[in-house]
Amino acid sequence: MAVEMRLPAVHKHISLAASQSNRDDKHLVVPGDVITSDTGFMRVGAEVQSIFSDGALSLHTRSLKYGKLGQGVLVFVSPSIVKRQKTHFHNLPCGASIILGNNGYVWLYPTPGQQDEEAGGYYTSMEPVSLSDREVISRLRNCLLALAAHKVLLYDTSVLYCYEASLPQQIKDILKPEIMEEIILETRQRLVEHEG
Amino acid sequence: MAAVQVSEAEKVYVMHGVRDDLRLDGRGCEDYRHMEIETDVVSNTDGSAKISLGHTDVLVGVKAEIGKPKAMVPDEGYLEFFVDCSANATPEFEGRGGEELGVELSNTLCKVFNNRHSMDLRSLCICPGENCWVILIFTSQEENLLQCDGNLFDAISIAIKAALFNTRIPKVHISEDEEGVKEIELSDDPYDCMRLNVKNVPCIVTLCKIGHRHVVDATLQEKACSVASLLISVTHRGTVTCVRKMGGGSLDPESIFEMTEAGKRVGKALHVPLMELLQKEESLGKKRQKVGFLG
Numbered sequence: 001m002a003v004e005m006r007l008p009a010v011h012k013h014i015s016l017a018a019s020q021s022n023r024d025d026k027h028l029v030v031p032g033d034v035i036t037s038d039t040g041f042m043r044v045g046a047e048v049q050s051i052f053s054d055g056a057l058s059l060h061t062r063s064l065k066y067g068k069l070g071q072g073v074l075v076f077v078s079p080s081i082v083k084r085q086k087t088h089f090h091n092l093p094c095g096a097s098i099i100l101g102n103n104g105y106v107w108l109y110p111t112p113g114q115q116d117e118e119a120g121g122y123y124t125s126m127e128p129v130s131l132s133d134r135e136v137i138s139r140l141r142n143c144l145l146a147l148a149a150h151k152v153l154l155y156d157t158s159v160l161y162c163y164e165a166s167l168p169q170q171i172k173d174i175l176k177p178e179i180m181e182e183i184i185l186e187t188r189q190r191l192v193e194h195e196g
Numbered sequence: 197m198a199a200v201q202v203s204e205a206e207k208v209y210v211m212h213g214v215r216d217d218l219r220l221d222g223r224g225c226e227d228y229r230h231m232e233i234e235t236d237v238v239s240n241t242d243g244s245a246k247i248s249l250g251h252t253d254v255l256v257g258v259k260a261e262i263g264k265p266k267a268m269v270p271d272e273g274y275l276e277f278f279v280d281c282s283a284n285a286t287p288e289f290e291g292r293g294g295e296e297l298g299v300e301l302s303n304t305l306c307k308v309f310n311n312r313h314s315m316d317l318r319s320l321c322i323c324p325g326e327n328c329w330v331i332l333i334f335t336s337q338e339e340n341l342l343q344c345d346g347n348l349f350d351a352i353s354i355a356i357k358a359a360l361f362n363t364r365i366p367k368v369h370i371s372e373d374e375e376g377v378k379e380i381e382l383s384d385d386p387y388d389c390m391r392l393n394v395k396n397v398p399c400i401v402t403l404c405k406i407g408h409r410h411v412v413d414a415t416l417q418e419k420a421c422s423v424a425s426l427l428i429s430v431t432h433r434g435t436v437t438c439v440r441k442m443g444g445g446s447l448d449p450e451s452i453f454e455m456t457e458a459g460k461r462v463g464k465a466l467h468v469p470l471m472e473l474l475q476k477e478e479s480l481g482k483k484r485q486k487v488g489f490l491g
Contacts, residue, residue, distance in 0.1 A: 010215050071209040073220055074417075124205050128212040138222040171222025 070124040072109030073141050077148040078191045079104035084154035090156040094163055095136045100154060106144055108137045139166060143183070150161035150184045157194065202420040207355050210421045211407040220417060221399070226462050228413045229347075233470075235362040235477060238293070243363025247355040250415065254351045256359040257336050262322065262368075262380065263330040273320020274329035275310045277302040279352075280336040301335075306431040309333075309356065309437045314397050319390070324369055327380060331367060331392075347413045349427055353400035354470065360397060361474050364389040395473025398429040398465050400436050401459045405447060412462050426455045432471075 013189050082100050091097045091167050099107040110133040129137075144154070145160040145176050152158055165186040202210075210220065217224050229250045238244040243258040279301040309315065320329040333353070335352055350427060367383045367390055402423035404414040410416055414425075423445025429438040436456065441447065447455075 002352060069205065071205045073209065074206065083201050087424075126205070126208050128215075129209065131216055131218065134216070135222070136214055138218060140219060147373055172224075175221065 005135055007046075009111060015179070028147065046086055069090060069107060069109065071126070071129055072107055073137055075106045075108065075144045077104050077106060077144060077154065081148060081154050082106075083153050085155060092140075092156065092160055093161070094140075096140055098140065098156070098159065100156075105113060106154070108140050108144075110137065135171065138176070139163060139171050142166070142171060146180045147182065149185070152184065154185065158187065158191060161190045161194075165190070202408045202417055206417070207421045210418060214406045214409050214411055219221075219411065220415065223413075225409060226458060227389070228350075228466075230355070233358055233473060233477070235474065237359050238447070242365060243359045243361075245355045245358035247351050247358065247363055249347055249351040250413065251352075252337065252348060252351045254335060254337050254348075254355045256333060256355040257351070258359045258363045259332045260335070260363065261332060262327050262367045265321065265325065265328040266344050269317075270325040271321050272312070272317035272458070273330060274317060275315070275331045275333060277305045277309075278332065278334045279305070280334070301349075301352070303438060304427070304438075305333075305335075305352070308353065308398060308400060311404045312453070313435070313437060315360075316393055316396075317380075319393070322380065323370060323378060325376070331360075331363070342364050347402060349400040350380050352397070353429065353464070357394055357399060357470065358474055361394045361471075362478075363392055365392070366390075379451070392407050392436070396433075396473075398431045398435075399463050399470070400427060400429045401463045401466070402427050403455045403459055405451060405455070408451075410458060410459075421459060426452065426459065428456060428459035428463065430460055430466075432464065432467035434460050434464040436460060467477070 016043070079102060082102055082104060084102065085100075088100050089097070090100070095111065096125070097109055097111045099109075101107070110129050113196060140159065140163055143159060143166055146166075147154055147162055152162075162183060165183045169179055174183065199255055204482045213219055213226060219225070221229075223229070232248045233245065234247075236243075237246045237255070238257050240422040241257040242260050242362040244256060246253070246255045248254075264414040266274060315431075320331065322328055335355070337348065337352075343405075365384075367380045367388050369383065371379050371381060373379065381429070387406075401412060403412055404411040404419060404425040406418060406422045411422075414422065422443070424441065424447050426447065427438075427442060428436055430436055436459070439456065477481060
């Protein structure tokens with residue numbers, strides 16, 4: 001599947017541009033990088049603007065909110081269980097952020113500080129993520145896999161309820177079949193109460 | 197083996213996690229994932245076992261045949277391994293790829309299991325120099341998501357141990373008639389059989405090096421961040437019977453020593469719960485539910 005990327009709006013901070021001039025990186029984005037787009041995100045890609053007759057896609061990024069992603073975890077689920085919503089970027093109250101791609105790729109990452117929001121992916125932080133953030137992200141990852149295994153629709157509320165239901169368990173135990181069933185049962189009950 | 201693509205930032209994240217002993221799924225560096233073992237799943241074999249570890253499903257069948265012992269060791273039987281990497285498992289198994297991997301796996305398993313320290317090969321002898329039991333071990337893998345996890349050898353070795361535990365070899369009576377021709381008679385009673393002593397059969401532990409530390413039972417993403425791994429087979433006493441290095445990256449001697457020690461620790465800890473589980477499963481007898489391989 002050939003992909004053509006267009007990046008028309010190149011908003012670069014002057015300070016960043018200067019610091020990059022003496023670095024020898026020719027390519028901002030290389031195959032394998034994760035970048036975000038409007039309707040979801042692909043491994044290397046941005047918003048799907050149009051599809052050509054031969055199957056090639058045309059992608060673009062609209063603002064600095066989209067761009068190359070830094071440290072985090074990519075989780076693969078079936079695209080059919082991701083709920084179609086207005087926004088796909090969520091900052092969960094438990095301390096991590098999540099991007100639910102419509103193609104089934106879910107990106108978990110530590111909630112960035114204020115100044116990182118405007119970078120647009122031009123600066124990737126390689127600083128170690130704190131242990132508490134890591135625990136939250138690992139727990140979320142296991143919850144996502146548990147929800148996917150039981151075919152529960154994925155959206156910010158369901159992910160959050162599942163996270164809260166899993167708190168009494170150890171992170172690595174969440175994927176054990178018996179414990180997974182308990183957590184999903186509790187999540188489903190809460191979701192039914194929330195809707196009804 | 198097929199690998200998933202991981203970006204540089206993700207690699208950094210994984211490496212820092214391993215350094216802090218908190219992997220992507222919350223496990224410590226020496227924790228295995230959830231494992232399910234079932235024995236006696238294939239009806240027309242002398243012993244069988246099925247194991248699922250993470251995304252890897254392995255089925256092992258054991259058949260015992262009468263054959264001629266090797267010339268160098270006339271009073272011992274031997275084991276033979278047949279590994280089938282089906283094209284369903286991962287696209288890289290298609291064509292020649294699967295064959296090469298199968299040969300590599302068979303050779304490694306032979307080295308690990310087919311020696312007198314792992315199995316009492318003398319007990320497989322029927323008539324020294326003339327007949328012996330040849331244990332044929334068939335392995336096949338099914339991968340759930342068409343991807344090969346980093347724990348293939350571990351899963352296979354545990355399945356082999358379980359299948360050998362489950363194996364029942366019929367007892368033989370050797371009768372000699374007047375002309376001195378020996379005749380081998382298999383006992384008709386299906387319950388008159390001998391069991392194999394699997395106490396010393398080793399288990400393989402694969403340790404993948406990520407950054408400066410190593411992990412056991414690596415997932416696909418972790419395997420993509422690791423350039424070298426060490427395969428160690430360990431018996432229940434902690435004795436190392438075979439060490440193999442895989443992967444293109446380099447390991448310095450200190451790392452190898454640390455990884456071997458960790459492998460010994462992990463391997464030793466695997467045996468006791470495994471034997472308990474196998475004995476418990478057997479004691480349930482006919483009452484237990486059989487899920488089977490395709491179920």
